[in-house]
Amino acid sequence: MTHPDEELAGFPVRVEIPVQWGEMDAYDHVNNVVFFRYFESARVEYLERCGFNDSYREQRVGAILHSTSCRFRRALVYPDRVTVGARVTEMEEDRFSMEYRAVSHEQEEVAAEGEGVVVSFDYEAGDKTPIPEAVRSGVRELETGDRRRRNE
Amino acid sequence: MTHPDEELAGFPVRVEIPVQWGEMDAYDHVNNVVFFRYFESARVEYLERCGFNDSYREQRVGAILHSTSCRFRRALVYPDRVTVGARVTEMEEDRFSMEYRAVSHEQEEVAAEGEGVVVSFDYEAGDKTPIPEAVRSGVRELETGDRRRRNE
């Protein structure tokens, strides 16, 4: 049993979300679908901080979700809070791979882990396009900054 | 016990929706929030058919939800289907009042009834505005057509 932050070492972006009672289903735990909402919230925060949302607002080159997955590790029940981490694990020319991790505050354990592939998309041209340079730097900064913090 | 259509006499617009298992909450019945999604689906279909969506696409004068309510009558459980009716009960210069009714196919009874007030909104000007004439006619036609059908 550890503090959420320990479970999330290496995840530069984190959002904290209270579990809502109505997110539980007839099995009395948080429904599987809700974890993808949690991951999305961490992803959106990451896209904001690495500059992908700016890129979309300025040049219509934004991120599009190609695929995503979740491995459920522990049932989550209300009341609880989760901290959800997001990080980029691999960057290619027109896409990057992300990892998500949701940690339960009550259980002090990982509730779920996931992955996602985000593609750089030119909404004007309607086609994928290389990741803008500013976004590449943004990602590198987030990921290295975090590595630096971990080494301190 | 009656056929859904009998419970919905007087509702010119109806949508049929399968209850999804994941819409049930920890009390093992469809969560209260979901009924507002059902009502919304019937409202959107009504707005399409009375011409309010055209009006939004053509002149940026669309509908905005001012308020809504629901009276829960019977617990809904999966598997089931609901038919949800929508009608306009009163039309003022810049708004109209709607009624919604969700009928369970399994129970052949009304599961919930609701109301909503929809305001005519000029999205360019950012303010409410009189209901476009084409929409007023559309509403009258839907409501009278239905009355006519009932009298046949």
Add this chain to the structure above:
Amino acid sequence: MTHPDEELAGFPVRVEIPVQWGEMDAYDHVNNVVFFRYFESARVEYLERCGFNDSYREQRVGAILHSTSCRFRRALVYPDRVTVGARVTEMEEDRFSMEYRAVSHEQEEVAAEGEGVVVSFDYEAGDKTPIPEAVRSGVRELETGDRRRRNE
């Protein structure tokens, strides 16, 4: 413009919820349905604190939602946080009336106000029943405690 707590004077129970990006709909603001989830979260916290959840666990006498409504005042957009207050405004033998209020932190204004009627229900007998005495005291304590705090 005021601090959320000022807008919520008189509401003894409050929950704070981050707006999630995915709660916005095609109109680029938080979907109407989501406000009922917010209200539910405040209601569940109230039911916990007034003893209704204990009563359900111990004697199967719990709360059931009879009806609810929402008046939308301001569009809510991500990123934002809401504080949602709940209070009981009237208590009858077998039910009480609640008010909900959701305040936007970004706008420092009320985003939505709602009401709900909660009925005391004997889940063994399958019928409504007087509100348990412990719950009545719990409600009175919450509501008076809050009044006292306001007068200090």
Add this chain to the structure above:
Amino acid sequence: MTHPDEELAGFPVRVEIPVQWGEMDAYDHVNNVVFFRYFESARVEYLERCGFNDSYREQRVGAILHSTSCRFRRALVYPDRVTVGARVTEMEEDRFSMEYRAVSHEQEEVAAEGEGVVVSFDYEAGDKTPIPEAVRSGVRELETGDRRRRNE
């Protein structure tokens, strides 16, 4: 462009779901999270038909979702309907692997494909357990019956 049923050859279980307007997000297409709700609805229907729900009701041995994923192929917009297929592709002692496929009626194309691993769980013992024999037969019957139909 093909009929949904052609795209779903080999999927013995299919559910048809109307896309609801409120399932679209600020990008004006159905939010990624909603696809997992669609997959869940097909999975629940499969679990019903292969006997896993009976097994849960009778001996408390039911299915638990271990992991799931989705590959988004085409943006889905309201109005539309999806037919979602589910099939079992591999059965081990205590789990089986499923595939899901959601076909858009408007586009007559696959909107999304997914996978899931379902584990057999003894809810009394709180641990995984071999898949009950009746469920194994149920799965085989569904999958072979479908193969037979395809060969006719």
